[in-house]
Amino acid sequence: MTTVMTPVSGPGAPGPETGSSRRAPLRPGTALGLGSAVLYLSLIVLIPLAAVVWRSTEDGPNAFWQAITTPDAWAALKLTVGASLIVAVVNLVMGTLIAWVLVRDRFPGKAVVDTIIDLPFALPTIVAGLVLLALYGPESPIGINFAYTRIGVVLALLFVTLPFVVRTVQPVLLELDRDMEEAAASLGARPLAIFRRIILPNLMPAMLSGTALAFTRAIAEFGSTVLISGNLPFKTQVAAVNLFGQIESDNLTGAAAISTVLLVVALVALVSLDLLQRWGSRRG
Amino acid sequence: MAKLGLRTLALVYLLFLLILPVILIIWRTFGDGLGPFFEALTSPSAVHAFQVTLVVAIWAVVANTIFGVGVSLLLVRHSFPGKRVLNALIDLPMAVSPVVVGLALILVYGRFAPAGGLLESWGIQVIFSTPGMVLATVFVSLPLVVRAIVPVLEELGEEQEQAAHTLGASPLQTFGRITLPGIRWALGYGIVLCLARSLGEYGAVAVVSGRLVDQTQTLTLFVEERFQNFDQPAAFAAATALALIAVVTLLLTKLLRPKD
Amino acid sequence: MAIEVRDVNKSFGATPVLRDVSIDVESGSLTALLGPSGGGKSTLLRVIAGLEEPDTGTVCISGVDATRLSPQRRNVGFVFQHYAAFKHLTVFRNVAFGLEIRKRPKDEIRKRVMELLELVHLEKMADRYPSQLSGGQRQRMALARALAVEPEVLLLDEPFGALDAQVRKELRAWLRRLHDEVHVTTVFVTHDQEEAIEVADRIVVLANGGVEQVGSPAEVYDNPANPFVMRFLGPVTEIGGNLVRPHDLEINTTQDGGGTPATVTRVVRLGFEVRVEVEVEGREAWVQVTRDIADRLQLAAGDTISVRPKSGARSLALSAV
Numbered sequence: 001m002t003t004v005m006t007p008v009s010g011p012g013a014p015g016p017e018t019g020s021s022r023r024a025p026l027r028p029g030t031a032l033g034l035g036s037a038v039l040y041l042s043l044i045v046l047i048p049l050a051a052v053v054w055r056s057t058e059d060g061p062n063a064f065w066q067a068i069t070t071p072d073a074w075a076a077l078k079l080t081v082g083a084s085l086i087v088a089v090v091n092l093v094m095g096t097l098i099a100w101v102l103v104r105d106r107f108p109g110k111a112v113v114d115t116i117i118d119l120p121f122a123l124p125t126i127v128a129g130l131v132l133l134a135l136y137g138p139e140s141p142i143g144i145n146f147a148y149t150r151i152g153v154v155l156a157l158l159f160v161t162l163p164f165v166v167r168t169v170q171p172v173l174l175e176l177d178r179d180m181e182e183a184a185a186s187l188g189a190r191p192l193a194i195f196r197r198i199i200l201p202n203l204m205p206a207m208l209s210g211t212a213l214a215f216t217r218a219i220a221e222f223g224s225t226v227l228i229s230g231n232l233p234f235k236t237q238v239a240a241v242n243l244f245g246q247i248e249s250d251n252l253t254g255a256a257a258i259s260t261v262l263l264v265v266a267l268v269a270l271v272s273l274d275l276l277q278r279w280g281s282r283r284g
Numbered sequence: 285m286a287k288l289g290l291r292t293l294a295l296v297y298l299l300f301l302l303i304l305p306v307i308l309i310i311w312r313t314f315g316d317g318l319g320p321f322f323e324a325l326t327s328p329s330a331v332h333a334f335q336v337t338l339v340v341a342i343w344a345v346v347a348n349t350i351f352g353v354g355v356s357l358l359l360v361r362h363s364f365p366g367k368r369v370l371n372a373l374i375d376l377p378m379a380v381s382p383v384v385v386g387l388a389l390i391l392v393y394g395r396f397a398p399a400g401g402l403l404e405s406w407g408i409q410v411i412f413s414t415p416g417m418v419l420a421t422v423f424v425s426l427p428l429v430v431r432a433i434v435p436v437l438e439e440l441g442e443e444q445e446q447a448a449h450t451l452g453a454s455p456l457q458t459f460g461r462i463t464l465p466g467i468r469w470a471l472g473y474g475i476v477l478c479l480a481r482s483l484g485e486y487g488a489v490a491v492v493s494g495r496l497v498d499q500t501q502t503l504t505l506f507v508e509e510r511f512q513n514f515d516q517p518a519a520f521a522a523a524t525a526l527a528l529i530a531v532v533t534l535l536l537t538k539l540l541r542p543k544d
Numbered sequence: 545m546a547i548e549v550r551d552v553n554k555s556f557g558a559t560p561v562l563r564d565v566s567i568d569v570e571s572g573s574l575t576a577l578l579g580p581s582g583g584g585k586s587t588l589l590r591v592i593a594g595l596e597e598p599d600t601g602t603v604c605i606s607g608v609d610a611t612r613l614s615p616q617r618r619n620v621g622f623v624f625q626h627y628a629a630f631k632h633l634t635v636f637r638n639v640a641f642g643l644e645i646r647k648r649p650k651d652e653i654r655k656r657v658m659e660l661l662e663l664v665h666l667e668k669m670a671d672r673y674p675s676q677l678s679g680g681q682r683q684r685m686a687l688a689r690a691l692a693v694e695p696e697v698l699l700l701d702e703p704f705g706a707l708d709a710q711v712r713k714e715l716r717a718w719l720r721r722l723h724d725e726v727h728v729t730t731v732f733v734t735h736d737q738e739e740a741i742e743v744a745d746r747i748v749v750l751a752n753g754g755v756e757q758v759g760s761p762a763e764v765y766d767n768p769a770n771p772f773v774m775r776f777l778g779p780v781t782e783i784g785g786n787l788v789r790p791h792d793l794e795i796n797t798t799q800d801g802g803g804t805p806a807t808v809t810r811v812v813r814l815g816f817e818v819r820v821e822v823e824v825e826g827r828e829a830w831v832q833v834t835r836d837i838a839d840r841l842q843l844a845a846g847d848t849i850s851v852r853p854k855s856g857a858r859s860l861a862l863s864a865v
Contacts, residue, residue, distance in 0.1 A: 030362040037355045044423050045377055048388030055391055094297050101294040105287060115538060122530035124484030126504045127523045130511060131305040134312060159301055179628030182595050185615040186622040187642035187693055201632040220381030222487035227511060240383045247387055247491055259384040266379040
């Protein structure tokens with residue numbers, strides 16, 4: 001199950017006549033369809049998101065700055081970004097490793113492992129949190145208690161972001177031309193040199209784009225952290241949870257400011273992802 | 285040797301992050317047999333939560349399926365200015381935190397917002413009610429059907445449809461007899477993904493529903509509320525039910541996924 | 545001997561791919577491994593390179609037993625059918641790869657790579673990526689990359705297989721010239737007998753995992769060891785229970801020459817050549833003659849003629865079926 005995004009400039013923009021070279025009038029069917037689609041998208045996604053950004057800047061930049069630098073909000077934002085960075089790095093390494101094992105290794109039960117990699121995408125986030133709390137909470141059967149700690153937050157984020165790097169690296173690794181590795185070997189490169197000089201550079205774009213997706217998801221994550229983090233302000237409260245509290249206490253302007261920050265961080269990550277992909281495809 | 289080391293490392297990581305926690309919760313749920321599990325799931329609150337979840341999910345899936353098929357056709361078979369922008373905007377919901385989704389909807393459709401006020405005066409309450417929850421669910425699951433269909437539509441090409449046109453089929457007939465059969469597996473895949481996401485959505489629904497027990501409480505909200513109120517058996521039972529749905533989804537998508 | 549392969553056997557699963565293969569490749573020679581696809585020639589090449597391990601048998605390279613040596617230590621240059629270009633590296637860095645692995649000084653690498661790029665006519669492409677090259681250019685880059693490490697032997701797997709006919713012809717002649725310039729012991733795999741005859745100075749014919757014949761192009765063409773080799777190396781036709789090359793037959797319009805009586809069924813003029821299809825003893829056969837001869841004999845369908853091998857022509861008796 002893939003919720004991995006298609007890149008903004010990817011092959012998703014199809015059709016033989018993209019671009020502005022053709023200025024033929026729209027067919028009536030096209031116009032009707034386009035109108036409905038844009039209306040649907042506007043009512044549900046675009047206008048509400050615009051309202052968030054508008055609300056956050058309504059009272060000027062100072063108010064915006066104040067809203068995101070209240071001690072608890074600032075602490076939550078810092079924790080979120082920090083934890084997401086850690087999660088991104090762990091995913092970069094472990095996700096690539098898991099993809100490697102799934103493609104290049106053979107062992108009984110591999111197909112099952114390959115299937116359950118997607119479980120975090122299919123599992124509701126609140127269930128993910130609960131599941132982790134069962135093993136790493138106060139009633140842990142193995143005696144490890146990460147409840148209400150930052151480690152717990154990182155665990156929750158690792159859980160929900162697990163598939164991203166695995167699922168972006170796996171297909172690239174599958175397609176990777178084995179001849180290249182044999183050629184490098186016959187030119188004298190040892191396994192480690194082959195990995196570093198041949199495999200890694202070819203996987204890097206996929207690894208980085210998977211990591212960017214995982215980072216974006218971690219920044220935005222809410223449900224899985226609710227139970228395991230205990231939502232202690234200044235300690236384990238992530239931005240989305242802080243935001244939730246602000247909405248509950250009807251501080252919508254403050255909430256809008258934090259939301260805008262989260263949106264901007266996500267967009268920056270996605271734009272970098274897009275640039276990465278172009279960088280990767282340049283050498284196709 | 286190195287190979288064995290890597291394999292062990294990968295499997296241990298998956299074991300402790302993913303496999304053990306999920307198994308543990310299922311074990312705890314069924315530890316005292318099936319009786320308590322069904323008992324917990326058949327309490328009036330649980331049944332109500334299940335109904336609310338189903339209603340919201342079905343509306344969301346229907347809306348996104350219609351939108352998804354339409355937009356996919358638009359993106360693949362039609363040309364218009366701004367196509368790339370539309371294509372990019374469709375993925376936007378993936379990058380938005382569920383809580384932000386909730387806030388965004390409140391700011392437009394809340395009682396004190398212009399649009400929300402207007403609807404309220406017509407007697408339609410959006411926020412803290414089913415329409416808001418449907419909107420939130422539609423928002424978060426919006427790209428799934430589109431992204432499942434678009435590659436298959438591209439692969440399918442236009443020739444068969446053009447052939448049908450030359451044989452006298454109307455656009456609607458062509459869609460029903462040629463296009464739809466061609467994308468049916470991908471569509472099924474997209475719908476399953478969308479349904480799973482809709483049944484499991486928590487954050488956005490938590491914000492817009494007001495979390496009113498026995499009124500706007502979905503199954504995921506039920507899990508959280510029961511857990512916070514120290515009713516672990518009910519929380520675990522509902523969580524396990526959701527996890528089983530997730531596993532079924534996983535197997536279904538495995539089955540439906542377009543083979544390459 | 546640059547390469548000595550002794551009694552090599554290799555199976556993939558239950559399928560034997562190489563059966564008791566023994567060949568010698570002389571230093572400085574240009575050898576073709578020729579055979580139909582599935583005959584084991586690519587596997588043999590990969591066994592020599594160390595990319596496959598033989599089940600039994602030995603491989604010696606320059607007198608050293610290399611059977612258990614990893615490909616890294618064999619010092620062979622291997623050119624892959626689909627080039628195996630390092631997509632993420634420029635042409636320059638591709639060619640420099642082996643030298644970088646060997647940690648040669650930077651300026652030495654630069655000098656050597658530019659020399660090689662000149663040799664393969666890619667000096668202007670040094671900063672391009674493989675995706676920006678044509679198939680033929682990629683092939684030449686792969687060749688330069690393999691030559692850069694000054695290998696004891698150069699191995700090419702179907703070097704022209706993925707190219708279109710025109711480029712293929714050019715590269716053949718070019719490979720021959722290149723070999724005359726650098727003199728590195730070269731073995732290449734091909735299924736195209738014309739390619740083998742044109743480029744190689746020795747041909748090893750492989751079929752069903754075994755060596756059918758080894759010899760110079762003229763030897764294997766003119767003195768094929770068995771009907772398989774004769775058929776694979778060039779056109780054949782069957783007359784009087786013997787396999788003969790159609791151009792080794794002569795036609796007589798009378799029956800005095802002692803040839804086999806035949807009836808002309810069709811005359812096909814292919815430019816300079818004329819293909820005379822005949823019926824001999826109830827079987828179809830054909831004779832290749834030049835246009836001049838055809839004109840002189842004024843052949844037409846229905847004519848009764850006689851056909852016999854020219855003096856000195858090689859023919860192989862087919863065992864009675």
